[in-house]
Structure formats: structure tokens, C-alpha cells
Amino acid sequence: MAQEKTSNLRKIAIALFVIVFAATAFILPKLYFKFIAANVDISEKTYLYIPSDADFKQVKDSLDAKAQFKRPQYFYDLAKERELEKKFKPGKYALKPGMNNRAIVNMLIAGNQEPVQVSFRNLRLKENLAAAISKKLEFDSLQFMQLLDSTAFIEKYGFNKDNVYTVFIPNSYEMYWNVSAEDFFIRMHKEYTSFWNAERKQKAEALKLSQQEVSVLASIVDAEALMDKEMPTIAGLYLNRLKRGIKLEADPTVIFANQDFTIRRVLNRHLTKASPYNTYRVTGLPPGPIMMPSINAIDAVLNYEKHNYIYMCAKEDFSGYHNFADNLADHLANARKFQQALNQRNIKK
Incomplete structure (x- = not known):
């Protein structure tokens, strides 16, 4: 009787083993493909963009196109279990070769974007x-x-x-x-x-200019200076004019006022443009910048060169540098040389 009972227990154990083995053989591959196996079938990193107003269909369409899943059903089974449809976050995401489903789902739910x-x-x-x-x-x-x-x-x-x-x-x-x-x-x-740290603010206050006014002046300096090393000199010149109440008469402001950025030679007809940006007609700074000033130009204004120059003219050798003057006679002489160089090169406008 005991022998028969032992035999029955052995049969039950074998049956259970067969059932467990069969179940494991069936379940383990599914778990492997769902959570562990690489599923992104691409050769190089690509980007998935999910707009802020995207619905899950758009997300799915983008994923299918970008990830090129080897086994899409396993991904969407996991996505359903994790409620990705409700939890995904918009943004720009990096999809890398060999990514598995869990990594992608976690990334989209957590919103782990690539900056x-x-x-x-x-x-x-x-x-x-x-x-x-x-x-x-x-x-x-x-x-x-x-x-x-x-x-x-x-x-x-x-x-x-x-x-x-x-x-x-x-x-x-x-x-x-x-x-x-x-x-x-x-x-x-x-x-x-x-x-605009404390040091820059103090320097602006010493010039009696607001931070915005410093940047406006820097935009003019930036437009005038082809060479960064000249910026402090040009900044000093315009600050001299501001202090003396002299119109800035900066050609780049005239070009901006005319909204014609093809102008290479500012002519009298350009100077008549009625605009708060035309510093040949208005005294002081224009109301806003004429371009995005560089950090170098802003710092050139704040650390301007002290001198007596109030005039400048591009050098006649077209080197990008300028001739500076502290009196009108010298300036007119410099201007004639530059105008002659323009005429020789047939630059009329």
C-alpha cells in the first residue's frame, strides 16, 4: 500500500514538473521578448518627437516609423500593461540600437528627454x-x-x-x-x-546708462566694428558724442531705419529717412538695438577706451579698420579718402 502511494506521489510530481516545465517554456520566452530582448531595429541613434498635443495614435505611428520594432506586439502588450497611452510625456527622445521595450516605456513615462x-x-x-x-x-x-x-x-x-x-x-x-x-x-x-552681475551693473551706472541702453549702444558698436579689437575705441567715441549731446550719426542705424540691409554706401537720400532709429536725425540712442549685440560688444561699452575722438571713417584700404579723429577737418580728410576708394571700386550704393 505504501509502495502504491509512493508511486502515485511520483506520478503527481512528474505531472506537476511537466506542467511547470511546459508553462515555463511557454511563459519565459514571452517575458524575455517583452522585457529583456532588444526590440529596436535601427543601426544608429535616431530621435522620436512627441508634440505637446499628440494623442497616442500619433505616438504609436512615430514609434513604428522610428523604432522599427522587430516584435511590435510585445512592445504594445507592455505599453498597455503600463498604461503608456495615458502616461506618456511629450518631448524629444533618443532611440538607440538594441533598446528593449522596458527601457522605451520607462523613458516615455518618466519623460527622460535628450536636451x-x-x-x-x-x-x-x-x-x-x-x-x-x-x-x-x-x-x-x-x-x-x-x-x-x-x-x-x-x-x-x-x-x-x-x-x-x-x-x-x-x-x-x-x-x-x-x-x-x-x-x-x-x-x-x-x-x-x-x-548682468554686480560688476557690469556698476559699470553701466557709472556711464549713466541702463542695461538696455548699454546693449543698444553695443549693437551699434557691433555693427560698426569688423574687428573686435576696435570695439572699445568705437564705444568710447559714441560715449563722447552722447556726453556732448552730439548726434551719433552712425551709418548702421541709417541702414536699419531704411530696412535695406543691402546698402553698402550710405547716401544723402538714406539720411532723410524719418525714424527714431536714424541717428542722423535724432539725438541720443535709438529706442532699441539694431542687431543682437555680442557679449564682446557689450563689454566693450562697459570697458570703453578713454580718448577724445568724436569722428570715425572706414579706412580706405578696406581692411575693416577705421580712421579716428577728434576734429572735423581731419575727419573730412579721412572721409574724402574713403569716398575716393569707393568710387574707384564703383561702389555706388
Whole structure:
């Protein structure tokens, strides 16, 4: 009897073993393919963009196109279990060769984006900046321009529509692709505040200029100076004019006022343009920058060269340097040499 009972127990054990083995043989591969096995079938890193207003169908379509899953059903089984449809976050994500399903699902739920490098410098107009950054970030240039044209918004940060462009300090910045236009501005204002440290503020106060006015003057200096080493000299010249109440008479402001950036030779007809930016007609600084000033130009204004120059003219050798003068007679002589050089090169406009 005992022998028969032992035999039955052995049979039960064998049966259980067979069942467990069969179940394991069936389940383990599924678990392996669902959680562990590589499922992204690409040869190099690619990027998945999920817009802020995307629904899960858009996410699925993008995933199918970008990840090229070897076994898509295993991914979407896991995605369903983890409620990815409700939990995914918008952004720019890096898909790498050999990624498994768990890594992708976790990444999209946690919002582990790859940051974007946004760089800008030497951009003439706000519109140029809007176009440049909209190529890097989710929001479009129109949204950005509407924000900069919103008096209610920019006044909260101490700017107006004319000088708001001075908030953008040219540099490279790291941020997320789906940052909003408003949050982008807030980040730029934070960088602006950091740039204008106590030392720079003290130097601006010594010049009796606001931070925005320093940047406006720096934009003129930047437009005039082809060589950075001349910036402090040019800055000193314009500061001399401001202190004496002499019109700046800066050719780049005339070009800006005419909104014709093909002008190579400023003529009398250009000087008559009625505009607050035409420093041949108005005294003092224009209301806003004529381009995005570089950090070098801003610092050149703050650390200007002390001298008596009030006139400058491009050198006749077209080297990019200038002849400076502290009296009208010398300046007119320099101007004649440059005008003759223009005529010799048949530069009429």
C-alpha cells in the first residue's frame, strides 16, 4: 500500500514538473521578448518627437516609423500593461540600437528627454531669432513673435517692444525641445539676469546708462566694428558724442531705419529717412538695438577706451579698420579718402 502511494506521489510530481516545465517554456520566452530582448531595429541613434498635443495614435505611428520594432506586439502588450497611452510625456527622445521595450516605456513615462542645444548670435532682427530657434524647439516663430509683441507680458520683466531684444544674450543653451515660448523667454531672462552681475551693473551706472541702453549702444558698436579689437575705441567715441549731446550719426542705424540691409554706401537720400532709429536725425540712442549685440560688444561699452575722438571713417584700404579723429577737418580728410576708394571700386550704393 505504501509502495502504491509512493508511486502515485511520483506520478503527481512528474505531472506537476511537466506542467511547470511546459508553462515555463511557454511563459519565459514571452517575458524575455517583452522585457529583456532588444526590440529596436535601427543601426544608429535616431530621435522620436512627441508634440505637446499628440494623442497616442500619433505616438504609436512615430514609434513604428522610428523604432522599427522587430516584435511590435510585445512592445504594445507592455505599453498597455503600463498604461503608456495615458502616461506618456511629450518631448524629444533618443532611440538607440538594441533598446528593449522596458527601457522605451520607462523613458516615455518618466519623460527622460535628450536636451537640445540652442545657439544664437549675430542675428539682426527679432524675426531672425524667432526663425532660428523655432527650428530647434517645438513652438513656432509666430508664437514667439506674438509673445515679444505682448506689452502685458514683457513689461513684467522690465522691457518694452523696442528694447526687449536686449534680453537675449548670445550664447549656447541647453533645454528641452518642448519648452513653451513663455518658458523659453523666462529662461532667457534668467540668463540675462545672471549676465548682468554686480560688476557690469556698476559699470553701466557709472556711464549713466541702463542695461538696455548699454546693449543698444553695443549693437551699434557691433555693427560698426569688423574687428573686435576696435570695439572699445568705437564705444568710447559714441560715449563722447552722447556726453556732448552730439548726434551719433552712425551709418548702421541709417541702414536699419531704411530696412535695406543691402546698402553698402550710405547716401544723402538714406539720411532723410524719418525714424527714431536714424541717428542722423535724432539725438541720443535709438529706442532699441539694431542687431543682437555680442557679449564682446557689450563689454566693450562697459570697458570703453578713454580718448577724445568724436569722428570715425572706414579706412580706405578696406581692411575693416577705421580712421579716428577728434576734429572735423581731419575727419573730412579721412572721409574724402574713403569716398575716393569707393568710387574707384564703383561702389555706388
